[in-house]
Amino acid sequence: MAAASAFLASQLPGPKSSFSGLRRASLDTNQAFFRKIHSPLTLSTPRTPSSRPVLAMAGSGKNGTKDSINKLVSDLNSAKLEDDVDVVVSPPFVYIDQVKNSLTEKIEISAQNSWVGKGGAFTGEISVEQLIDIGCKWVILGHSERRHVIGEDDQFIGKKAGYALSQNLKVIACIGEKLEEREAGKTFDVCFEQLKAFAGNVPGWDDVVIAYEPVWAIGTGKVATPQQAQEVHVAVRDWLKKNVSADVASKTRIIYGGSVNGSNCAELAKQEDIDGFLVGGASLKGPEFATIVNSVTSKKVAA
Numbered sequence: 001m002a003a004a005s006a007f008l009a010s011q012l013p014g015p016k017s018s019f020s021g022l023r024r025a026s027l028d029t030n031q032a033f034f035r036k037i038h039s040p041l042t043l044s045t046p047r048t049p050s051s052r053p054v055l056a057m058a059g060s061g062k063n064g065t066k067d068s069i070n071k072l073v074s075d076l077n078s079a080k081l082e083d084d085v086d087v088v089v090s091p092p093f094v095y096i097d098q099v100k101n102s103l104t105e106k107i108e109i110s111a112q113n114s115w116v117g118k119g120g121a122f123t124g125e126i127s128v129e130q131l132i133d134i135g136c137k138w139v140i141l142g143h144s145e146r147r148h149v150i151g152e153d154d155q156f157i158g159k160k161a162g163y164a165l166s167q168n169l170k171v172i173a174c175i176g177e178k179l180e181e182r183e184a185g186k187t188f189d190v191c192f193e194q195l196k197a198f199a200g201n202v203p204g205w206d207d208v209v210i211a212y213e214p215v216w217a218i219g220t221g222k223v224a225t226p227q228q229a230q231e232v233h234v235a236v237r238d239w240l241k242k243n244v245s246a247d248v249a250s251k252t253r254i255i256y257g258g259s260v261n262g263s264n265c266a267e268l269a270k271q272e273d274i275d276g277f278l279v280g281g282a283s284l285k286g287p288e289f290a291t292i293v294n295s296v297t298s299k300k301v302a303a
């Protein structure tokens, strides 16, 4: 299942639809930053808690229909979602307008992909300009299915991110290793290489959220353990500190995706460097999606 396209009919074959949610926690959450972390990698300087709001992202994706999407929108509009979390949904292109016209304005909309540069004669592609025109605030780039099914490489994805940001479209930048890469001990190498391509192209990180999605966990029901996820998240933050800046490392939200559900979200959300989620299948069920969103609220994280 594709990360960015959560929430819509994940059971249907064919192109994806998605809903994703991002949450921002209040500064009360800061106590969570002092939680002891058992990880081989830690930042050498303390982060500034107040500078890094918690963000949860949930989404799910596969296909949807107008009717199934209406149901999901209705569920979301009536869900009790904590107000300190940024929630973003990412429907398939063809349903963005429908969602935009019916979904509460408290939830922002993301596309699942965008063209690499200025719009023009690129038949079949959707431009950043068009996405902005229909009210998208975000785009998901580098999802594993774009990388490994469609064949997009790191540089192409990095350029897409650079262009989207240059036009003020925020980016959910996906990274993650395949199972064989993990088993070969290459998880960090793969993630850092993907990060490097983003870093080489983005003009700044204020509008970037990093989504760590191990490919082996996406749509498989095999979620990373909280420790496995935290280990990569803290390594990503450390990479940002060393290669971009301590400020960016401190502020950038790093969310986890891959078989997140209503039962495992709470333990994952407790990890210090997990700032939210990118949800696929579980976001197709309104109440479960709400549970996931609310698992990253600052109040709970601080508890």
Ligand SMILES: O=C(CO)COP(=O)(O)O
Binding pocket: 001, 002, 003, 004, 005, 006, 059, 060, 061, 213, 217, 218, 219, 220, 221, 257, 258, 259, 260, 278, 279, 280, 281, 282
């Ligand atoms: O990548 C994802 C959604 O697009 C994650 O999907 P799952 O939550 O179903 O594993």
